[in-house]
Amino acid sequence: xxxxxxxxxxxxxxxxxxxxxxxxxxxxxxxxxxxxxxxxxxxxxxxxxxxxxxxxxxxxxxxxxxxxxxxxxxxxxxxxxxxxxxxxxxxxxxxxxxxxxxxxxxxxxxxxxxxxxxxxxxxxxxxxxxxxxxxxxxxxxxxxxxxxxxxxxxxxxxxxxxxxxxxxxxx
Numbered sequence: 001x002x003x004x005x006x007x008x009x010x011x012x013x014x015x016x017x018x019x020x021x022x023x024x025x026x027x028x029x030x031x032x033x034x035x036x037x038x039x040x041x042x043x044x045x046x047x048x049x050x051x052x053x054x055x056x057x058x059x060x061x062x063x064x065x066x067x068x069x070x071x072x073x074x075x076x077x078x079x080x081x082x083x084x085x086x087x088x089x090x091x092x093x094x095x096x097x098x099x100x101x102x103x104x105x106x107x108x109x110x111x112x113x114x115x116x117x118x119x120x121x122x123x124x125x126x127x128x129x130x131x132x133x134x135x136x137x138x139x140x141x142x143x144x145x146x147x148x149x150x151x152x153x154x155x156x157x158x159x160x161x162x163x164x165x166x167x168x169x170x171x
Contacts, residue, residue, distance in 0.1 A: 022169035025091060026050040027057065027082075028099055029164040040064075040074050040096075040164050046082060049124070049165075057082035057089075074166055091168035099124065100144055101161035108132075108152070109165060110144070121152075 027046040040046070041062060048055040063078025073096050074080060080091045097111035100121070107124040123130050134151030135144070144150075148159045 023051060024094065025168050025170065027080075027166050027168065031161050031163055040166065055084065057084050060088070063093075073164075079171070080166070080168055090171040092171055094167045094169060096164070096166045098144070099163045099165045100150075100159050101163070102150070102152075102157040103160050104155075104157050106152075106157070108150075111167075 026049050028049050029040055030045055030047070040059065041064065042059055044059045044062075046057045046059060048057060059080065059082055061079065061081035063075040063080075065073060065075040065078075074093045076093055076095060078093050080093050082089055082091070095111050097109055100108045100110070102108065108121040108130060109124050110121055121130050121132050122128065131153050132150055133154070134149075134156075136149040138147045138149065139145055144159060144162070146159055146162055150157055150159065
């Protein structure tokens, strides 16, 4: 009897753990000239781009944090509650950032709560880091913004749209 119990316990311990990681959702804000001008907040509209492309959501609650520049951003680890015609959903914010839409159709992501670094831009189509080797700050704002130029993989491209973006997991 003891041997049977011991063998059963060993068999249970040898089973693979099947805990799944929570699926990440990526939401993008409406277009704006500068992310700091229109922070994500209650009554914002979000456009889901992953895992369901082009699903619209209306923000009904969000935990925010104030940034040094006086704007706000969703709090990492905070709750985001959204709704649409299919119902209400609750998410936990994992990260915030900015999507830069380029004149060649590409979209580059910068994660980091408004702190933009050229070294961290990721191609949204491939989810791979891109080699950004140059930047022309056309408006003198000191931040990547509409009409600025980037040199990406040896080609010069222009930023045509800037949108706040966040990654979250369902609660």
